[in-house]
Amino acid sequence: MKICVLGAGNMGVSFSKSFLKYELIKASDLELIVRSDNKAEKLQSEFPKSHVSTFDKVENIEADLIILAVKPQDFQYVVEHLPFKIKENQMLLSIMAGVKIEKIQKAFNHKLVVRAMPNSPTLLGMGITGYTAADGISFSQLINIERLLNSTGRSVYLEDEEQLDAVTALSGSGPAYFYYIIDAMIKAGMEMGIEENLSKLFVKQTMLGAYHLINNSDRSLEDLIKDVASKGGTTEAALKNFNENELKSTIEKGILAAEKRSKELNA
Structure with a gap:
């Protein structure tokens, strides 16, 4: 699996390190995208075998999974300035607080969206993440997502997306x-x-x-x-x-x- 992390802040970096630590992906199959050149340089030193780039220099993403790890307040900026088109078969995993699956689907005109709410102990591999998925995502695709989430601690699948607001308030915060x-x-x-x-x-x-x-x-x-x-x-x-x-x-x-x-x- 190839993974792209869009907005590699604390949580995005934490996820990336967990994926590599448990060898769920190869370092060369990880791409990190940030907004500033300074942040990109720092990340490149942390992930020397991965591809790090800035938002304005990305033309195409070949990843199987794109993780939306930006702040919810920055979501609209990403929608308006996304420099590449999300392919039909690519999965989107959002870890933005509050932004619902339907809003993400409409913004990107894309169906395959999973929404998750992790918390900061994922930095130590001791977090807990509640997650849910859009209709049309297969069981095998969900299992792959769960394997990734479990590398940061534990995960719980929720049938009702409305419960993610409560999870955000309870464990996210x-x-x-x-x-x-x-x-x-x-x-x-x-x-x-x-x-x-x-x-x-x-x-x-x-x-x-x-x-x-x-x-x-x-x-x-x-x-x-x-x-x-x-x-x-x-x-x-x-x-x-x-x-x-x-x-x-x-x-x-x-x-x-x-x-x-x-x-x-x-x-």
Whole structure:
């Protein structure tokens, strides 16, 4: 399989490295396309055996799969300035947030479109990607797409494309929510007099350990919370304050706002 990554930013580069790491394609069968000469030079040093070019210098793409890895805000620019015609048998895999399959099909007058929503842990091969496909894409074509997506972590096929807006809000944006909470915990540690690096160590290791407890236990989250929050203790005092300030409701509202924004990006 030959693959072209159109818009090789962090996610596009992450996908490319995963494909090569697991030898799903040969380096010579990978093409990366960016807008600036400086970015192209940098990428060429990272991918010395692959073909790197700028958007304005591409005349023809022979790839079996073209990955649309541009920001949704740049999609219209790509549509209006695409310097080559997408061939009938080429697959399009979009990892743009919010932009629906039908809009992509109409923009390029092309039927074979798969839409996916990965998240940033794909950089470590620990991401999760929700994806769905247009009508007319065969089972074998979907299996090939899934193999590629699984090289970056895990993937889940969704029958209903509407769910991708929720996936975008939940897992696509999700890492930022954790970083936000971790940052608040680190700052609280510093407020209590713990040196910054030491506060980071305590919080990051706590998060890591808590994740593994969740992942290796069949018990509910409520039970795991009760294990830590003894009656009249310190954890109970913190949880009481969180509840009084409606922290859980605030987080839920934030995630719903992200879903709303994902839907707006298709307008």
